[in-house]
Amino acid sequence: MPDDIRVLIRSNLDIVTARQEGRTLAARTGFSATDVTLIATAISELARNIVSYAGQGEIVLRLAEGTNSRGVMIVSRDSGPGIRSVDDAMRDGYSTSGGLGLGLPGVRRLVDEFFIESVPGRGTTIRVTKWLR
Amino acid sequence: MEVPILKQGRYLIATIQAALSDEDLLHLRRALLERVIQFRSRGVIVDVTALDVMDSFATRTLRDITYMIRLRGADTVIVGIQPEVAFAMVQLGLTLEGVATALDLEEGLAHLERRARSSS
Ligand SMILES: Nc1ncnc2c1ncn2[C@@H]1O[C@H](COP(=O)(O)OP(=O)(O)OP(=O)(O)O)[C@@H](O)[C@H]1O
Ligand SMILES: [Mg+2]
Numbered sequence: 001m002p003d004d005i006r007v008l009i010r011s012n013l014d015i016v017t018a019r020q021e022g023r024t025l026a027a028r029t030g031f032s033a034t035d036v037t038l039i040a041t042a043i044s045e046l047a048r049n050i051v052s053y054a055g056q057g058e059i060v061l062r063l064a065e066g067t068n069s070r071g072v073m074i075v076s077r078d079s080g081p082g083i084r085s086v087d088d089a090m091r092d093g094y095s096t097s098g099g100l101g102l103g104l105p106g107v108r109r110l111v112d113e114f115f116i117e118s119v120p121g122r123g124t125t126i127r128v129t130k131w132l133r
Numbered sequence: 134m135e136v137p138i139l140k141q142g143r144y145l146i147a148t149i150q151a152a153l154s155d156e157d158l159l160h161l162r163r164a165l166l167e168r169v170i171q172f173r174s175r176g177v178i179v180d181v182t183a184l185d186v187m188d189s190f191a192t193r194t195l196r197d198i199t200y201m202i203r204l205r206g207a208d209t210v211i212v213g214i215q216p217e218v219a220f221a222m223v224q225l226g227l228t229l230e231g232v233a234t235a236l237d238l239e240e241g242l243a244h245l246e247r248r249a250r251s252s253s
Contacts, residue, residue, distance in 0.1 A: 012155035019186055020152065037186065037217035041225060044188040048155070092226055100189045106225035 054080020182213030
């Protein structure tokens, strides 16, 4: 896809870059200021998890085309340790690092579609979409 | 992007001027605590008007700042959380429990003054 925006995530500085790219794309797609901030916040959480748990990975941003709607898709991908129990990780307050444990369940609340696939020892892919309404 | 900290009498005012990285936030935490000790400050205002995102890390760090400064007997007020940012925080499930917030700098200062009066 030529429109993909790919941000390599290797340090906490890349988190800022990724959410700024997301902000720009979301605004260009026509999202309101509120939704732009929701999208930037979701990117921030996903990118930080990459830095914290996988060390490195990438955030890919792309325009989503539905049958009669447009949106923004965020893909977070890493080849880190994976998540042993996705069910646990999706629960409010669950954290293996002393965090608030709100990143993943929070992101799910911020977006319209949420897909997660994680294989222990292989890595984690999270794909979320927010639609314009 | 370092956050400037201004000393105004017995208060300190930290004004965030652009998007902050995690490192910047941790630096702010360290710098504020150092200044509070150095100047024996009674209150701290953190102005987050320019902050684009308050995610779990930023929220946790601001909360830590408030608690640490409280251990020095000083109050902290977070001012200027933008409406969109506040909305995203609520959706994410983030709370600023035990942390004072105010609309802007002026109200933040008024809050600190009230606190100072009621404790003297
Ligand atoms: N990309 C990832 N790779 C491996 N493990 C992950 C990844 N993302 C999340 N996890 C695991 O899922 C848990 C929950 O993640 P979540 O983002 O919800 O909370 P947190 O990062 O612990 O805290 P918070 O995000 O609130 O600061 C993490 O503690 C971690 O164990
Ligand atoms: Mg997290």
